[in-house]
Amino acid sequence: MNLQRIAVQDPLEKLKGSTPTWQLEVWLEDDMVNTIVPGDRVDITGILRIKPRKSFRGKEERALFTMFFDSISIKQKQKEFAEIEITLDEEKQIMEMAKDPRIFEKISKSIAPSIYGYDEIKQALALQLFGGTPDKQLVDGGIIRNDIHMLLIGDPGSAKTRLLQAITSIVPKGIYVSGKSTTSAGLTASAERDDFAEGGWTLKAGALVLGNGGTVCLTGDSEIYNGHALMPVEEIWSKSSQESQQTPTGGERKNILFPITYYDTRTKMDMDLCAYAIIRRVYKGEIVKLTFSSGLTLQVTPDHLLKRTTNVKNLWIKAKDVKEGQILRAPRRIFKPALTIRMDPKESYVIGCIYGDGWIDKSSITFSQSRKNSDVIERFTSSMPQTFSVYAHEDRERTLGKYVLVERQTYLYSGNKELFQKCNMILRNPSTDNILMLDDDSLWAFLAGVFDTDGDLNHFNGSIIAARIYPTRKKHELAVLLYALRRLGIYAKIRGERNSIPTIQMTGEDITKFVMGIKSYSAKISREKNFDIKHKKVSRGTEKVVKVERVPYDGHVYDFSVGKYHNFESSLVYIHNCIDEFDKIGDEDKSSLLEALESQTISVAKAGIVAKFRAKTSVLAAANPKFGRFDRNILPAEQFDIPPALLSRFDLIFPITDILDEERDKQIAQHILIQHTAAGAKISQIQEYQQVELPPIDSAMLRKYVAYARKNVKPLLTPESGKRIEEYYLQLRRIGIKEGATPITPRQIEGLIRLAEASAKTRLSAKIDSRDADLGISLFEYMLNTLAVDRGGRRDIDILTTGLSREKVNKITSLLEIVKKLEQEEDGAKIVRILEEAEKAGLDGATAKKYLDELERQGDIFSPKPGILRLVRREEG
Numbered sequence: 001m002n003l004q005r006i007a008v009q010d011p012l013e014k015l016k017g018s019t020p021t022w023q024l025e026v027w028l029e030d031d032m033v034n035t036i037v038p039g040d041r042v043d044i045t046g047i048l049r050i051k052p053r054k055s056f057r058g059k060e061e062r063a064l065f066t067m068f069f070d071s072i073s074i075k076q077k078q079k080e081f082a083e084i085e086i087t088l089d090e091e092k093q094i095m096e097m098a099k100d101p102r103i104f105e106k107i108s109k110s111i112a113p114s115i116y117g118y119d120e121i122k123q124a125l126a127l128q129l130f131g132g133t134p135d136k137q138l139v140d141g142g143i144i145r146n147d148i149h150m151l152l153i154g155d156p157g158s159a160k161t162r163l164l165q166a167i168t169s170i171v172p173k174g175i176y177v178s179g180k181s182t183t184s185a186g187l188t189a190s191a192e193r194d195d196f197a198e199g200g201w202t203l204k205a206g207a208l209v210l211g212n213g214g215t216v217c218l219t220g221d222s223e224i225y226n227g228h229a230l231m232p233v234e235e236i237w238s239k240s241s242q243e244s245q246q247t248p249t250g251g252e253r254k255n256i257l258f259p260i261t262y263y264d265t266r267t268k269m270d271m272d273l274c275a276y277a278i279i280r281r282v283y284k285g286e287i288v289k290l291t292f293s294s295g296l297t298l299q300v301t302p303d304h305l306l307k308r309t310t311n312v313k314n315l316w317i318k319a320k321d322v323k324e325g326q327i328l329r330a331p332r333r334i335f336k337p338a339l340t341i342r343m344d345p346k347e348s349y350v351i352g353c354i355y356g357d358g359w360i361d362k363s364s365i366t367f368s369q370s371r372k373n374s375d376v377i378e379r380f381t382s383s384m385p386q387t388f389s390v391y392a393h394e395d396r397e398r399t400l401g402k403y404v405l406v407e408r409q410t411y412l413y414s415g416n417k418e419l420f421q422k423c424n425m426i427l428r429n430p431s432t433d434n435i436l437m438l439d440d441d442s443l444w445a446f447l448a449g450v451f452d453t454d455g456d457l458n459h460f461n462g463s464i465i466a467a468r469i470y471p472t473r474k475k476h477e478l479a480v481l482l483y484a485l486r487r488l489g490i491y492a493k494i495r496g497e498r499n500s501i502p503t504i505q506m507t508g509e510d511i512t513k514f515v516m517g518i519k520s521y522s523a524k525i526s527r528e529k530n531f532d533i534k535h536k537k538v539s540r541g542t543e544k545v546v547k548v549e550r551v552p553y554d555g556h557v558y559d560f561s562v563g564k565y566h567n568f569e570s571s572l573v574y575i576h577n578c579i580d581e582f583d584k585i586g587d588e589d590k591s592s593l594l595e596a597l598e599s600q601t602i603s604v605a606k607a608g609i610v611a612k613f614r615a616k617t618s619v620l621a622a623a624n625p626k627f628g629r630f631d632r633n634i635l636p637a638e639q640f641d642i643p644p645a646l647l648s649r650f651d652l653i654f655p656i657t658d659i660l661d662e663e664r665d666k667q668i669a670q671h672i673l674i675q676h677t678a679a680g681a682k683i684s685q686i687q688e689y690q691q692v693e694l695p696p697i698d699s700a701m702l703r704k705y706v707a708y709a710r711k712n713v714k715p716l717l718t719p720e721s722g723k724r725i726e727e728y729y730l731q732l733r734r735i736g737i738k739e740g741a742t743p744i745t746p747r748q749i750e751g752l753i754r755l756a757e758a759s760a761k762t763r764l765s766a767k768i769d770s771r772d773a774d775l776g777i778s779l780f781e782y783m784l785n786t787l788a789v790d791r792g793g794r795r796d797i798d799i800l801t802t803g804l805s806r807e808k809v810n811k812i813t814s815l816l817e818i819v820k821k822l823e824q825e826e827d828g829a830k831i832v833r834i835l836e837e838a839e840k841a842g843l844d845g846a847t848a849k850k851y852l853d854e855l856e857r858q859g860d861i862f863s864p865k866p867g868i869l870r871l872v873r874r875e876e877g
Helices: 088-098 103-109 119-130 160-168 233-239 345-357 371-383 417-428 433-437 440-454 475-487 509-518 523-527 587-591 593-598 662-683 699-712 719-739 746-762 770-787 806-826 831-840 845-858
Strands: 003-009 023-029 042-054 060-076 150-154 189-194 200-205 223-225 230-232 252-264 269-292 297-300 305-307 316-318 327-329 358-360 365-370 389-400 403-414 455-460 463-469 493-498 501-506 542-561 567-570 573-576 601-606 609-614 620-623 652-656 868-871
Touching: 088 699, 103 119, 103 746, 119 150, 119 160, 119 652, 119 699, 119 746, 119 770, 150 160, 160 620, 223 233, 223 252, 223 475, 223 567, 230 233, 230 475, 233 252, 233 269, 233 542, 297 573, 305 327, 327 573, 345 358, 345 365, 345 371, 345 417, 345 440, 358 417, 365 371, 365 417, 371 403, 371 440, 371 523, 417 433, 433 475, 440 455, 440 463, 440 475, 440 509, 440 523, 455 523, 463 509, 475 501, 501 509, 652 770, 699 746, 719 746, 719 770, 746 770, 806 831, 806 845, 806 868, 831 845, 831 868
Parallel strands: 023 060, 150 620, 150 652
Antiparallel strands: 003 023, 042 060, 189 200, 223 230, 252 269, 252 567, 269 297, 269 542, 305 316, 305 573, 327 542, 358 365, 365 403, 389 403, 455 463, 463 501, 493 501, 567 573, 601 609
8 A cells, every 4th residue: 555644733823822833643545645745735634543652662552542634635735924814804904005105114114113223124124024026937947036035144132133023923934943953954854764664764844844943942940950059940040140132032041151061972972061041931831741760850842852872863852752761862970060069078978977867956966876777876976076975865666567666766966066067058058959069089978878877788689689878858859869979970760769758779780889989988888798789781871761741831941052062961861952043053054055045945865865845935034243243343244154155145134233323322222211111101001101103004914914915916027127127237247347346246136126026015016116126226235335345445246145355355366376486486485475575466464464374274375384385286186
């Protein structure tokens, strides 16, 4: 039987708030197979059925079932700005609005009205909403892109994020992919093995195909180890004194420096570094609660990625896809704190005993132990002689089944101020987290004290099968002890209750590690005669999922920015970090966008599968300059950390600079203050306050206006508007011939046409006239004058398309000729002579030295010895 399985999800425009998408498995048979590809919108008719759910190992679970849709027919349904219903009255209103001669001005002013200024950028955003004329096809069958791509590159705090959010509130389907964790597979498509296909390969669509960036976040009570404590992520957020900033996905971000553990896939080692930002957002919906064999739990949103144990492929798995029995990557050992508490091991042993069987009052310490543990009492008192005194001997009754056991208890008391302060510091400040700060010797001694008072060795058939400690019922303190043991290289697990108290248990080779570590301090280990330990191999660097639950959640969820390694440890497993900004995407991953931006398709050839996906979407991207903030002494285009080939695919690029201007700063401050005052007064229901000017068109009507224009208006290029664009193109080319630069290329003609078509659609006009062409030209001129002007004042589009201005290319070529000439004359070009010759050619020494450094970094020249340079000769063939 010809059978295919697909997954479908709700259209994004139908989702509200932060509701996650819900996927349903669909089975296609016979002639329906291979009729659709990821990204298609479809109408499916069929029968909803159920089937037994399979466990991770492939075994059917009879009590649990999953749903699938057995299809009878499937029909493609492609609509732009789909599902936006426009009534007859609203259509009449839209037609009346289009007659207004100032309609474009009103549309652009209705975009992000709370942001001061940026008139040209808002005009360009308005044109991007409408796009060019769709479905145009060349005579050779080539499809002409009608979507307009824009890039905003600006200083921090320049409202880039707010502009992106304003567009998101208008378009029904917005894509947010950015940053550190975005890969080419995540942007485009990936090939994965599919159990349903009996180990075959299947293609999974990425964000540009599906239009869904996903949500990856931890719940607020998830704890993160920072070297000296286990802190809930919500506490990390609240304790940060940094001001929060809005993120492109509608959340909040704070800059922090917070130590974390991460896994380096290349070296296959656990490492430590600092997270530099924490992000949170409001989330309401279902979350996944995972319980691990360690006894720890982790609560994450369904799309949060967890690291598999593989280092080659399929590195990550979504939480919603995790099954019981799944094996995940875990740290073999966690890092030590930067600063440790160094304590006399004898004192540390006493504090461990007090933690196990003692209690601390307001100013004193009491410790108790049964008579059979007289060796523990002796070790305890000899560790700190004359510190404790015996104040009582009492009988304590314990019920064991039908028997009553009477034990003689010894109580010791101390009011030693120094010991009292140390106990408070380790056990109460704020909890037991400071145990994690003990140096190794002190930590082993502390654990010996805990073991002697609340621990034992479990024997079976004459062999030791487990070492156990059970000092507390508190989940947080149990987690602290697990982390303390993992720091020492010991795998421990929280097991079921022993006399109503959870047990931390060590088995196999970890018993030997634990026993050898505490042997020098422990009284109970000294009394043990038989050390026949039953060894079994313990798998290092892995963690098993023993339970998967779905629970409702309503509150903030959190994530971290952690750098290029994209993962951090939580609950002793590795999970993926958050998404970030466009300029943080790796160069290899940016290259995967070239086809999507230009031809709006994604070609895939992976694992023997050759396919082409549709990626018909406009891209609005925001990024920061290479060095965080624009340098006024360097050309803006030289400060972009984005490949020139990718830059050339954007129709418009706008730099947003934070200029220190007192008058402008005053206007911005007043604008923001008025907005906030009005918003606060509205909440307080104060009627008399300074009114904020409302946008000319409200967002709901603007959305329908755009939808109507995109559906019904397909403007044609008239001879008049075509002639205007032609004249502008030829005029710039003539200037370029005179000045020796290239201010415009044929690629930009298509961009000007798209802008003109979008301008006509804002008026619902079927024809493009000269004013539409002039609007596109004016925005292109604005971009040229701000980005593509070299130091000689010439407009040069090569600055964007190649990353080098014609002026710079000429100077570099001249330098290479000087190096070549001196190398032939003097058997090696001396740097001093190169600089002398460069000054004769009109190139100042500082600039020449900078270009020589660039050429050396790029591998065009090299230095065989100090002060000498040679050309790198590349053999062909």
